[in-house]
Structure formats: C-alpha cells, structure tokens
Amino acid sequence: EVQLVESGGGLVKPGGSLRLSCAASGFTFSSYSMNWVRQAPGKGLEWVSSISSSSSYIYYADSVKGRFTISRDNAKNSLYLQMNSLRAEDTAVYYCARDEGVVPAALDYWGQGTLVTVSS
Amino acid sequence: AIQMTQSPSSLSASVGDRVTITCRASQGIRNDLGWYQQKPGKAPKLLIYAASSLQSGVPSRFSGSGSGTDFTLTISSLQPEDFATYYCLQDYNYPRTFGGGTKVEIK
Numbered sequence: 099e100v101q102l103v104e105s106g107g108g109l110v111k112p113g114g115s116l117r118l119s120c121a122a123s124g125f126t127f128s129s130y131s132m133n134w135v136r137q138a139p140g141k142g143l144e145w146v147s148s149i150s151s152s153s154s155y156i157y158y159a160d161s162v163k164g165r166f167t168i169s170r171d172n173a174k175n176s177l178y179l180q181m182n183s184l185r186a187e188d189t190a191v192y193y194c195a196r197d198e199g200v201v202p203a204a205l206d207y208w209g210q211g212t213l214v215t216v217s218s
Numbered sequence: 219a220i221q222m223t224q225s226p227s228s229l230s231a232s233v234g235d236r237v238t239i240t241c242r243a244s245q246g247i248r249n250d251l252g253w254y255q256q257k258p259g260k261a262p263k264l265l266i267y268a269a270s271s272l273q274s275g276v277p278s279r280f281s282g283s284g285s286g287t288d289f290t291l292t293i294s295s296l297q298p299e300d301f302a303t304y305y306c307l308q309d310y311n312y313p314r315t316f317g318g319g320t321k322v323e324i325k
Contacts, residue, residue, distance in 0.1 A: 133314075135262075143254070143262060143305050145314040157312040160219070193261055203252030203309045204267035211261060 100124040100207045102194050107212030114184050114216070120177040120194030120209055128152075128172035131197035133205060134179050136190035136214075144190075147179065148197070162188075184216045220244050220308055224317030230325040237293040239304055239320045246286045247310035253282055253291045254305045256319075262305065266291065296322070 106118040120132070134146040147168040148157045156168055167180040177194050191211040198204035221244040231237050241251065249269035254262040264273045266282035269289055279294045293300055301324055306317040 142319040143256070143307075143316040145307070145316060148312070148314070157314075159313045195262075198267065201271065202248075202250040202268045203307050204264060204273070205252070205254075205262075205307070206264050206267075206273065208261035208263070 100196070102196065102207055102209035104192060104194055104209040104212035107192065107214045109215045109217065110184055111218050112185060112216055115180070115182045116184065116214060118179040118181065118192055118194075118212060118214070120179075122175045122177065122194075122196075125196070125207075127170075127175040130199055131155075132170060132177045133195045133197060134168060134177075135193045135195055135205070135208075136188075137193070137211075138187070138190045141190075146192070149177070151199075181214070184214075186216050188214060189216045190214060219313050220247060220310065220315050222306055222308055222315050222317040224306055224320055226320060227318060228321040228323060230323050231296050232325045233296055233298055235296045235325075237296050237300075237322060239291045239322075241284075241289045241291075241306035241317045243287045243289075243308055243310075247308045249285045250308055250310040251282075251284070251289050252307045252309070253280075254307060255300075255302045256305065257302045265304075293322075 101123045103121045165183045193211045195205040196207040198206040223242045251269045253266040256262040270282045303321045
C-alpha cells in the first residue's frame with residue numbers, strides 16, 4: 099500500500115526556518131517525481147515545488163523561490179522541504195504528493211499533510 | 219504563469235442532480251489537466267487525469283472533457299459523498315497551477 103507521511107510542521111516565528119519531511123513507503127520511491135502542495139487556512143490549493151526522480155529537475159512557485167529548497171534521499175525513501183525566511187503567508191497545511199509520472203496532471207497519492215504556522 | 223479560472227466558485231445541488239464545473243486556462247494546455255476532490259480536513263484525491271481519463275477506483279459518474287483552454291468536470295448523478303470542493307490542476311508547464319476551487323454544497 100502506498101503511504102506518504104509528512105512530519106516537521108509546527109509553530110515558527112517570522113523569519114525562522116523549518117524542515118518538512120515526507121516518508122514514502124509501498125512503492126519504488128526512486129522512480130517517481132514528487133511534489134509539495136500547500137493550503138492556507140480556508141483557502142485553495144497551491145503547488146509549491148516539484149523534484150524529479152533523480153533530483154535532476156527542480157521547480158518552485160514564484161512565491162517560495164529563493165526561500166524554500168526541495169530535496170530527496172532515495173536511499174531513505176524521503177522527500178524534504180527546507181523552508182527559510184518564513185512569512186505569515188506561508189502558514190498552511192503542506193502536503194507531499196506523488197507524480198504518477200506517465201500521464202499528465204496525475205498526482206495520484208497524497209500524504210495527510212502537516213501544518214506550518216508562522217506567527218510571532 | 220498559466221492562470222486557471224474555475225467556475226462557479228460554489229454551487230448548491232441536490233442528490234441526483236447533474237453537476238458541471240468548468241476550468242479555463244489562460245493559454246492552451248493541450249490535455250494536461252487533472253481534477254481533484256477534497257473533503258474538509260482531508261487530502262485531495264485524484265479523480266481525472268489527462269483531461270478525460272478516469273483514475274482507477276473513481277466512480278463512473280465522474281467524467282472530464284475538454285482540450286486546449288476549456289475543460290469540464292461532470293458528475294452525472296450527484297451522490298451524498300460527492301459534496302466536497304473540486305479543483306483543476308494544469309501541468310502543461312511550470313509553475314503548475316490550480317484553479318480556485320468549486321465548493322459543491324447540499325441544496
């Protein structure tokens with residue numbers, strides 16, 4: 099069974115840093131691109147970042163470029179999001195999601211999400 | 219960035235109704251569009267990929283159509299478990315962008 103489990107969320111002050119993790123199981127993690135998607139309280143979904151299976155291709159939303167860094171460790175079946183210079187508007191539930199990889203627009207498995215709150 | 223304009227933002231419908239949600243892209247995106255369902259407090263769930271392909275395990279009352287700039291998600295006969303918020307997602311290019319969402323409520 100495919101499972102994605104996020105961790106690392108919490109309360110952080112503006113300007114602070116946080117590292118999110120996503121532990122994957124039930125599939126060959128190293129074969130799939132992965133994503134972070136976030137959702138501010140009461141708001142819609144926002145794509146944050148994607149990383150290809152071998153980390154060769156990395157993309158960011160303009161809203162986080164230069165502040166967030168996506169990475170992965172295929173040996174540990176884990177995806178990460180290093181978040182620096184956090185702002186109040188980064189407050190959201192952060193989901194990791196798997197790219198199906200062959201067909202378009204198919205984020206076929208999602209984690210349960212981890213809440214990040216940026217507040218003084 | 220490609221803008222995805224979803225409409226309506228909300229709708230009220232009854233069980234058994236046919237429901238249609240649309241998504242318009244600010245430029246052509248071929249068929250690189252997916253539809254997602256999200257219930258309160260839960261992660262999104264993939265319904266449709268490549269604009270019209272039904273994800274495994276998703277009931278056949280859900281269907282998608284369109285190509286280029288205009289796309290539609292149709293629920294042929296609304297069921298109680300379908301009351302949720304629906305989002306479209308384009309991955310024609312980066313940054314990927316979601317539509318603003320459509321909340322389907324009980325009339």
